[in-house]
Amino acid sequence: MKEQIRDLLSKHGTLPVAVSDIADDADLYAAGLSSFASVQLMLGLEEAFDIEFPDHLLNRKSFSSIQAIEDTLKVILEEEAA
Amino acid sequence: MDMQVSYLDRLFDAGILMDMGVDGLYARSGLFEDVVSGIEAMVSRVGRADGAETMRFPPGMYMKHFEKSGYMGNFPQLAGTIHSFCGCEADHMSLIQCLQAGEDWTKDQKATDLAYTPAACYPLYPIVAARGELPVEGGVYDIESYCFRHEPSKDPARQQLFRQREFVWMGKAENVQGFRQKWMDRAQAIMTELQLPHEIEVANDPFFGRAGRMMKNTQREQTLKFELVIPITSTSNPTACCSFNYHTDKFGQTFGLKTADGEVAHTGCVGFGLERITLALFHHHGLDAKLWPEGVRKALWG
Numbered sequence: 227m228k229e230q231i232r233d234l235l236s237k238h239g240t241l242p243v244a245v246s247d248i249a250d251d252a253d254l255y256a257a258g259l260s261s262f263a264s265v266q267l268m269l270g271l272e273e274a275f276d277i278e279f280p281d282h283l284l285n286r287k288s289f290s291s292i293q294a295i296e297d298t299l300k301v302i303l304e305e306e307a308a
Numbered sequence: 309m310d311m312q313v314s315y316l317d318r319l320f321d322a323g324i325l326m327d328m329g330v331d332g333l334y335a336r337s338g339l340f341e342d343v344v345s346g347i348e349a350m351v352s353r354v355g356r357a358d359g360a361e362t363m364r365f366p367p368g369m370y371m372k373h374f375e376k377s378g379y380m381g382n383f384p385q386l387a388g389t390i391h392s393f394c395g396c397e398a399d400h401m402s403l404i405q406c407l408q409a410g411e412d413w414t415k416d417q418k419a420t421d422l423a424y425t426p427a428a429c430y431p432l433y434p435i436v437a438a439r440g441e442l443p444v445e446g447g448v449y450d451i452e453s454y455c456f457r458h459e460p461s462k463d464p465a466r467q468q469l470f471r472q473r474e475f476v477w478m479g480k481a482e483n484v485q486g487f488r489q490k491w492m493d494r495a496q497a498i499m500t501e502l503q504l505p506h507e508i509e510v511a512n513d514p515f516f517g518r519a520g521r522m523m524k525n526t527q528r529e530q531t532l533k534f535e536l537v538i539p540i541t542s543t544s545n546p547t548a549c550c551s552f553n554y555h556t557d558k559f560g561q562t563f564g565l566k567t568a569d570g571e572v573a574h575t576g577c578v579g580f581g582l583e584r585i586t587l588a589l590f591h592h593h594g595l596d597a598k599l600w601p602e603g604v605r606k607a608l609w610g
Contacts, residue, residue, distance in 0.1 A: 265519040284522040286529045
């Protein structure tokens, strides 16, 4: 899942550094992720994983690191499976 | 809604606002404008100490600057662009025929180089950026413009064409945030002087769609926007009469604003909704301004 997240981050994140240089727990906003890019990333994740982010997870924290994104996706997939 | 309609009707009946046929578009009486002038003078007195450069804008801005601002990405539902007839004589004939037949004659109108100004500070950034780097102490600007937002409503406090008076700051992040706090205190002092009940709240802009939902949450989490709210047509949902915004380096990046040492400038602004504050005064103190509390009259008109 992390690889897929990294691919999407690379495509939508418009980061000034290579995604491969970013650790799983590194702060993506500190790495240069803008609000607009995080919205693009969110839409990209929804398409790739065929999910819909619920309102309560549409926040800055959900996209703060690669690990946080994976955790958020797992919550959504579990909620949708339930 | 009833309260909104009845306040609008009372304003019409008193001749303070005049119906122009469309919700959210009203003529203002001399008395209404006297109140607006009084508020402008109060804001000027308070802001004078900052040595701001004054600019006044027409209600339109250059389309290229409007496009660059990113407004269509965030608020496409509120934007207004100006279109005009650019055809030949044959096109004119078909336009006239459409008009006479009561058909849609606007479909062949072409976009001009102008968009309506969506917020008073938008035309300012390209002007300042074109001058080169900001002064060492940063820039402070006293601006005002009629603004357009496409949101027809019976609520007189939600007009489609209205005036924003703003103070805008550009420079280093810490200075911009300091200015915002200073103006939050100043705006509250003005409302206290005008004897208007008010509160400051964390707020968000009306970003469009689901992506906008995330922008709203992000804006709130970062407390980038505060509003001073006053109950006008609803006590449960009071009206934002001032807003205090920290744009981070968004406009600095977008328009190439640089500090004296070459860094991307941060910007912020305080906006006073002149019609909304005026409507708050009429709502709280009555439609006959001669009967307003002496302190309020003195604050407005000396």
